[in-house]
Amino acid sequence: xxxxxRKTLDNITAYxxxxxxxxxxxxxxxxxxxxxxxNENPLNCSPLAIEAVRKAAANLSLYPDGNATELKKAIxxxxxxxxxxxxxxxxxxxxxxLLAETFLDPGDETIMADLTFTSYIIAARMVDAKVVIIxxxxxxxxxxxxxxxxxxxxxxxxxxxxxxPTGTMFTExxxxxxxAKVPENVVVVYDEAYVEFVTNPDYPKDSYKxxxxxxxxxxxxxxxxxxxxAGLRVGYTLANEEILNNVNKIRKAFNVNRLAxxxxxxxxxxxxxxxxxxxxxxxxxxxxxxxxxEMGIKYVPTEANYIFVDVGRDCNEVFVELQKxxxxxxxxxxxxxxxxxxxxxxxxxxxxQLKEVLGK
Ligand SMILES: Cc1ncc(COP(=O)(O)O)c(C=O)c1O
Numbered sequence: 001x002x003x004x005x006r007k008t009l010d011n012i013t014a015y016x017x018x019x020x021x022x023x024x025x026x027x028x029x030x031x032x033x034x035x036x037x038x039n040e041n042p043l044n045c046s047p048l049a050i051e052a053v054r055k056a057a058a059n060l061s062l063y064p065d066g067n068a069t070e071l072k073k074a075i076x077x078x079x080x081x082x083x084x085x086x087x088x089x090x091x092x093x094x095x096x097x098l099l100a101e102t103f104l105d106p107g108d109e110t111i112m113a114d115l116t117f118t119s120y121i122i123a124a125r126m127v128d129a130k131v132v133i134i135x136x137x138x139x140x141x142x143x144x145x146x147x148x149x150x151x152x153x154x155x156x157x158x159x160x161x162x163x164x165p166t167g168t169m170f171t172e173x174x175x176x177x178x179x180a181k182v183p184e185n186v187v188v189v190y191d192e193a194y195v196e197f198v199t200n201p202d203y204p205k206d207s208y209k210x211x212x213x214x215x216x217x218x219x220x221x222x223x224x225x226x227x228x229x230a231g232l233r234v235g236y237t238l239a240n241e242e243i244l245n246n247v248n249k250i251r252k253a254f255n256v257n258r259l260a261x262x263x264x265x266x267x268x269x270x271x272x273x274x275x276x277x278x279x280x281x282x283x284x285x286x287x288x289x290x291x292x293x294e295m296g297i298k299y300v301p302t303e304a305n306y307i308f309v310d311v312g313r314d315c316n317e318v319f320v321e322l323q324k325x326x327x328x329x330x331x332x333x334x335x336x337x338x339x340x341x342x343x344x345x346x347x348x349x350x351x352x353q354l355k356e357v358l359g360k
Pocket of ligand 1: 038090091092117163191221223224230233234
């Protein structure tokens with residue numbers, strides 16, 4: 001007898017997170033393991049955030065502020081936007097699901113790239129939407145292809161800039177041309193989880209306020225990456241009030257926990273930390289580019305804190321071999337892996353182990 005699981009679950013593959021350090025230590029009896037698999041921050045987070053968490057730990061028996069009022073205020077002040085245009089969530093990942101539930105009825109079409117962030121497809125399938133997949137072109141989102149795929153049934157388009165896992169971006173001019181082709185009643189989710197790492201000057205300027213220019217656009221950002229608060233789960237969305245009021249109807253009452261709220265407020269105040277992370281990432285990126293070139297390995301230039309690398313061998317094999325040597329990376333497909341940029345020491349260890357694995 002089959003329990004009444006929803007049919008759509010047959011089409012959903014569970015999200016596969018990066019392998020935890022503890023698992024690899026246990027499996028291979030290793031003392032030191034570097035995790036370069038989940039685009040986490042190698043510098044941890046701002047000391048101000050740690051201090052705020054320490055203080056807030058005195059009140060763990062109390063529910064958090066369900067409206068995250070102070071955090072909303074802090075984000076609104078940081079960007080100079082209205083509090084009603086800001087919504088913090090339990091990671092931006094939660095917002096992906098909330099948006100699918102807000103806008104997609106069964107059978108509605110939703111357009112996304114492949115490869116891109118896997119939460120979009122899980123969220124869309126969860127609500128029985130019809131997923132229209134547009135393959136990447138030269139590792140970049142094919143914005144022309146995505147615009148051409150719009151039909152009367154299209155409700156939501158998912159854009160990831162820079163794109164995960166390839167690290168590529170589209171420019172302001174490309175985005176403007178794309179938006180000119182998108183009808184006003186089609187929602188564009190613009191996911192900028194890695195925006196703070198971008199170095200290319202052609203990246204869309206002041207992209208946080210694109211929702212003001214395009215009322216059908218929703219900008220998602222996170223505290224998980226450059227701010228280093230992935231363990232606390234807090235992200236935020238900037239969008240017009242009407243959209244956020246509707247999302248608010250289905251949001252869980254206490255979706256952003258007490259520690260996450262205070263840590264995010266403190267983290268925003270420490271822009272020096274953000275600059276330091278940006279700098280370490282840029283230096284790491286240049287070192288890794290140079291090392292890959294010396295090894296004769298192809299990679300895709302990145303605007304994020306990870307690099308999409310063609311290791312020229314089965315990605316799962318390379319993943320396992322590196323793991324045995326204390327480095328966790330992410331196998332993606334075929335000969336492609338995604339490697340998070342770490343501290344210089346971590347990058348050097350990765351390069352030396354990769355050389356060994358690939359016999360370079
Ligand atoms: C492109 C992209 N969007 C969103 C997220 C979700 O981040 P979080 O839920 O930690 O805010 C991630 C996490 O890896 C990501 O890569």
